[in-house]
Amino acid sequence: xxxxxxxxxxxxxxxxxxxxxxxxxxxxxxxxxxxxxxxxxxxxxxxxxxxxxxxxxxxxxxxxxxxxxxxxxxxxxxxxxxxxxxxxxxxxxxxxxxxxxxxxxxxxxxxxxxxxxxxxxxxxxxxxxxxxxxxxxxxxxxxxxxxxxxxxxxxxxxxxxxxxxxxxxxxxxxxxxxxxxxxxxxxxxxxxxxxxxxxxxxxxxxxxxxxxxxxxxxxxxxxxxxxxxxxxxxxxxxxxxxxxxxxxxxxxxxxxxxxxxxxxxxxxxxxxxxxxxxxxxxxxxxxxx
Amino acid sequence: xxxxxxxxxxxxxxxxxxxxxxxxxxxxxxxxxxxxxxxxxxxxxxxxxxxxxxxxxxxxxxxxxxxxxxxxxxxxxxxxxxxxxxxxxxxxxxxxxxxxxxxxxxxxxxxxxxxxxxxxxxxxxxxxxxxxxxxxxxxxxxxxxxxxxxxxxxxxxxxxxxxxxxxxxxxxxxxxxxxxxxxxxxxxxxxxxxxxxxxxxxxxxxxxxxxxxxxxxxxxxxxxxxxxxxxxxxxxxxxxxxxxxxxxxxxxxxxxxxxxxxxxxxxxxxxxxxxxxxxxxxxxxxxxxxxxxxxxxxxxxxxxxxxxxxxxxxxxxxxxxxxxxxxxxxxxxxxxxxxx
Numbered sequence: 358x359x360x361x362x363x364x365x366x367x368x369x370x371x372x373x374x375x376x377x378x379x380x381x382x383x384x385x386x387x388x389x390x391x392x393x394x395x396x397x398x399x400x401x402x403x404x405x406x407x408x409x410x411x412x413x414x415x416x417x418x419x420x421x422x423x424x425x426x427x428x429x430x431x432x433x434x435x436x437x438x439x440x441x442x443x444x445x446x447x448x449x450x451x452x453x454x455x456x457x458x459x460x461x462x463x464x465x466x467x468x469x470x471x472x473x474x475x476x477x478x479x480x481x482x483x484x485x486x487x488x489x490x491x492x493x494x495x496x497x498x499x500x501x502x503x504x505x506x507x508x509x510x511x512x513x514x515x516x517x518x519x520x521x522x523x524x525x526x527x528x529x530x531x532x533x534x535x536x537x538x539x540x541x542x543x544x545x546x547x548x549x550x551x552x553x554x555x556x557x558x559x560x561x562x563x564x565x566x567x568x569x570x571x572x573x574x575x576x577x578x579x580x581x582x583x584x585x586x587x588x589x590x591x592x593x594x595x596x597x598x599x600x601x602x603x604x605x606x607x608x609x610x611x612x613x614x615x616x617x618x619x620x621x622x623x624x625x626x627x628x629x630x631x632x633x634x635x636x637x638x639x640x641x642x643x644x645x646x
Numbered sequence: 647x648x649x650x651x652x653x654x655x656x657x658x659x660x661x662x663x664x665x666x667x668x669x670x671x672x673x674x675x676x677x678x679x680x681x682x683x684x685x686x687x688x689x690x691x692x693x694x695x696x697x698x699x700x701x702x703x704x705x706x707x708x709x710x711x712x713x714x715x716x717x718x719x720x721x722x723x724x725x726x727x728x729x730x731x732x733x734x735x736x737x738x739x740x741x742x743x744x745x746x747x748x749x750x751x752x753x754x755x756x757x758x759x760x761x762x763x764x765x766x767x768x769x770x771x772x773x774x775x776x777x778x779x780x781x782x783x784x785x786x787x788x789x790x791x792x793x794x795x796x797x798x799x800x801x802x803x804x805x806x807x808x809x810x811x812x813x814x815x816x817x818x819x820x821x822x823x824x825x826x827x828x829x830x831x832x833x834x835x836x837x838x839x840x841x842x843x844x845x846x847x848x849x850x851x852x853x854x855x856x857x858x859x860x861x862x863x864x865x866x867x868x869x870x871x872x873x874x875x876x877x878x879x880x881x882x883x884x885x886x887x888x889x890x891x892x893x894x895x896x897x898x899x900x901x902x903x904x905x906x907x908x909x910x911x912x913x914x915x916x917x918x919x920x921x922x923x924x925x926x927x928x929x930x931x932x933x934x935x936x937x938x939x940x941x942x943x944x945x946x947x948x949x950x951x952x953x954x955x956x957x958x959x960x961x962x963x964x965x966x967x968x969x970x971x972x973x974x975x976x977x978x979x980x981x982x983x984x985x986x
Binding site: 378379380382384385386426427429430433434437440441449451452453464466467468471472473474475476479480483484485486487490520533536537538539543545546547548550551553554555575578579582621624625627628631 | 658659660661664668671672675681682685686702705706708709713714715716717718719720722723725726728729730732733734736737742745749753757824825828829831832835836839840842843844846847904917920921924925926927928929931932935
């Protein structure tokens with residue numbers, strides 16, 4: 358009996374997910390990576406620790422001054438609220454993010470695109486108990502008892518490790534909490550509108566023959582866009598030389614102007630193709646309908 | 647061949663498109679920045695009305711740009727603008743006060759009422775554990791040390807004399823009780839959340855936790871019953887215990903609900919079942935934390951002031967009836983009215 362090996366190529370791993378709004382437009386959200394999220398969590402932990410230390414010092418001073426047990430009561434209740442409320446309250450606010458997540462540019466979003474309900478936020482944070490607290494408590498127990506039963510400890514760590522490292526085992530980087538609450542964490546990018554490379558006032562000084570423009574497709578155009586926007590002078594010189602060599606154009610000594618004119622001309626040509634339903638993807642001439 | 651010429655500017659769609667709509671985009675961008683920095687309340691009425699319109703304009707710009715423009719920077723800009731506007735328009739919750747009111751009048755009792763089957767299972771586990779431990783400890787007091795952890799008994803073990811045990815019931819140390827009550831609240835609430843989260847592992851750890859809770863209850867009753875103080879202990883426990891035990895059962899039930907949703911999703915997909923049950927049981931767990939706070943207040947104040955057995959049992963009973971009416975009277979009506 359022969360096994361047929363499936364030779365289908367796996368699509369490259371990406372964190373971009375389609376996210377269709379009620380208006381029917383796909384927003385193409387970028388999910389937060391595992392490292393970013395771990396960093397956000399660590400920042401939150403440090404901030405919580407700082408708050409705890411500040412509150413402890415204040416309440417200790419207060420307790421010393423008044424000699425009442427109210428300070429200790431406040432501390433006990435406050436510690437519980439801090440541990441469980443920090444994530445819940447911040448994520449329930451309009452920003453949908455704790456301070457750590459905000460710093461890392463993350464945001465909690467319901468996977469179905471609906472608004473983030475209190476139930477979802479509570480569920481995703483209650484699950485931290487088995488993700489973080491359970492492994493920690495096993496580690497602590499092992500510390501306390503010495504290496505009482507190595508086999509049992511290893512088993513416990515493996516079992517709790519499943520919960521802790523769960524985000525690494527699925528494509529959408531979902532924690533157990535995200536799974537239960539139906540949420541995911543997305544990257545919130547904020548970018549300014551870049552300058553227009555083919556601004557209306559721009560007057561090209563060069564005309565290109567059709568054969569020079571037929572060389573490239575959309576992929577090359579957008580690479581050229583990157584080079585013009587943020588490439589260094591060396592990259593520009595190399596690209597300009599390559600285009601001139603391929604198209605058989607003479608070097609006029611002005612790389613910047615040449616690239617800007619060539620970009621505008623190529624852009625106009627490819628966009629003309631789009632209007633008649635012809636999207637030339639790259640220089641090999643692959644065409645998407 | 648690229649001679650210098652005074653050519654007509656090439657007609658690039660992106661540029662003309664951009665010139666036509668850029669004002670709308672920048673206005674939306676400015677509004678969003680103000681909301682993100684502070685809150686939606688900083689916007690004037692005009693801006694607030696314009697927000698959804700600008701969002702739709704920009705969204706349609708994005709669709710058009712994707713089809714007709716090759717300027718990658720432009721598309722990336724529109725994508726992030728639309729996403730940010732989407733989160734502000736669709737992603738945020740109602741006013742906090744309305745949410746809170748809804749939680750007390752509908753969400754909380756409904757969530758608990760919908761867990762009635764699981765709550766019965768957890769009640770059965772608690773009672774079964776209590777009976778088993780009671781029988782074991784009455785037959786052989788050394789079982790007590792196997793069941794109770796060292797710290798929790800606080801001297802109330804089979805070797806204690808009847809007088810000592812009676813003392814713990816009626817002469818509580820005046821100072822430190824508030825501290826003890828708030829410590830117990832934090833401890834119990836954390837365990838309740840833990841029991842809920844453990845339900846994810848197919849209920850087994852949650853069920854064990856609840857069973858163990860019952861075992862401890864039964865063992866303590868047995869110790870006091872041995873010295874003829876059984877009913878006194880139950881009355882002492884009842885004043886806050888009815889609330890506390892009920893709360894722990896509900897949290898176990900919530901954990902059981904998410905565990906069974908994964909194991910037996912029914913006609914829904916596993917993921918859909920888990921999300922639906924997880925969100926509603928999390929509301930129940932938030933209610934459990936509040937119940938435990940009530941229990942701590944009853945324990946810290948009530949037990950000190952009230953020392954008569956009948957009164958203690960009476961208060962415990964009344965509070966329990968109040969919870970039952972709140973959940974299965976009010977909550978069940980809401981649960982029936984809307985299936986979600």
